[in-house]
Amino acid sequence: MASIRLDNLVKRFSGGVEAVGGVSLDIADGEFVVLVGPSGCGKTTTLNMIAGLERPTAGDIWIGNDRVTDWEPGDRHLGMVFQSLALFPHLTVFHNIAFPLMIKHVSRDGIAARVSAVAATLRVTHLLSKRPATLSGGEAQRVALARTIIVKPSAFLMDEPLSSLDAKLRVEMRTELKRLHAQLGATFVYVTHDQAEAMTMADRIVVMDQGRIHQVGPPLTIYNDPTNRFVAGFFGVPAMNFIEGELREAAGGLVFQAPVLRLGLARTTGAGAGPAVLGVRPEHLRLADGGEGSSVTVSLIEPLGDETLVFLDYGGPASLVAKVAAEDAVAVGDRCQVVLRTDKLVFFDANGARIA
Ligand SMILES: Nc1ncnc2c1ncn2[C@@H]1O[C@H](COP(=O)(O)OP(=O)(O)OP(=O)(O)O)[C@@H](O)[C@H]1O
Numbered sequence: 001m002a003s004i005r006l007d008n009l010v011k012r013f014s015g016g017v018e019a020v021g022g023v024s025l026d027i028a029d030g031e032f033v034v035l036v037g038p039s040g041c042g043k044t045t046t047l048n049m050i051a052g053l054e055r056p057t058a059g060d061i062w063i064g065n066d067r068v069t070d071w072e073p074g075d076r077h078l079g080m081v082f083q084s085l086a087l088f089p090h091l092t093v094f095h096n097i098a099f100p101l102m103i104k105h106v107s108r109d110g111i112a113a114r115v116s117a118v119a120a121t122l123r124v125t126h127l128l129s130k131r132p133a134t135l136s137g138g139e140a141q142r143v144a145l146a147r148t149i150i151v152k153p154s155a156f157l158m159d160e161p162l163s164s165l166d167a168k169l170r171v172e173m174r175t176e177l178k179r180l181h182a183q184l185g186a187t188f189v190y191v192t193h194d195q196a197e198a199m200t201m202a203d204r205i206v207v208m209d210q211g212r213i214h215q216v217g218p219p220l221t222i223y224n225d226p227t228n229r230f231v232a233g234f235f236g237v238p239a240m241n242f243i244e245g246e247l248r249e250a251a252g253g254l255v256f257q258a259p260v261l262r263l264g265l266a267r268t269t270g271a272g273a274g275p276a277v278l279g280v281r282p283e284h285l286r287l288a289d290g291g292e293g294s295s296v297t298v299s300l301i302e303p304l305g306d307e308t309l310v311f312l313d314y315g316g317p318a319s320l321v322a323k324v325a326a327e328d329a330v331a332v333g334d335r336c337q338v339v340l341r342t343d344k345l346v347f348f349d350a351n352g353a354r355i356a
């Protein structure tokens, strides 16, 4: 088991691409950390540097008390799980799982005992005599995990290991991985571009964009208290609504003024007057009966079964989206008023930084 420390890691590829631009992160022993961000933000490059598959341009990597920046991958005792499984097609599941021990010349009995234990953990005991081609996607993924676990790595590095699975299986495997993490008590560093995977599995989420870390924190902190507009917009489906407007000084506080909206705000710290963006999540918008002067129109409805998404035209550049109870009677063309949960609102300045 091991903690991992990244100290100002930089990776520039030939041709001048700066894939990682100074990443520092402390991962505790036994922690489940998820690196998440859009395609090309540097997640894989960061993970590959931890694994030793890429050499950093600058910065250091520590595993436990060892500075491993220049160590060979094999000396770092990390288990890697990739999107592409690379199981050996001509070997049975048993021999696929046993393979890392066979090349280390572990005894026959030793191998049998370890494979049996690991197969039980990953619930693949009934598959041991099958060949990879006859496995479902989820089964193959579990076999690949078993093969990684069997060498007892001090930490696991996983790069989008579930992305080739269908949606239902992905959700099941999320639960399996969480269970496995609890059972092994090992450090997990998991890379995904799927915010739902990050939210559901992580002890802490690391949000990256363009080679940099934007925010590090527990899932609900990231969701409820985003440090900037990028983080706010990346998490949540559908995404947070952003309403462009302006903060103005008013007696006793500030007023947020936007096309359909005028909100009085108690003055808190430092926030001053100027252009601002209001962020509000779909579940924090409520629809009230229309009347004279109501200025939003229902343009589209998407029933999800348990809830309904209601798209609203308000004269702004994009629609507002509200998530309402499925039994609420709403129809396209309805005129209504929007009520916001004021305790859940966030504001950003023109550069996207959070306004306190
Ligand atoms: N070997 C390489 N040579 C040059 N540029 C590279 C190389 N590998 C990655 N890059 C670039 O570095 C940036 C980060 O790539 P990386 O693979 O780390 O992104 P990622 O966050 O894993 O994205 P994805 O979600 O698509 O897997 C990208 O702009 C990519 O094009």
Ligand SMILES: [Mg+2]
Pocket (backbone or CB within 6 Å): 043, 044, 045
């Ligand atoms: Mg990647």
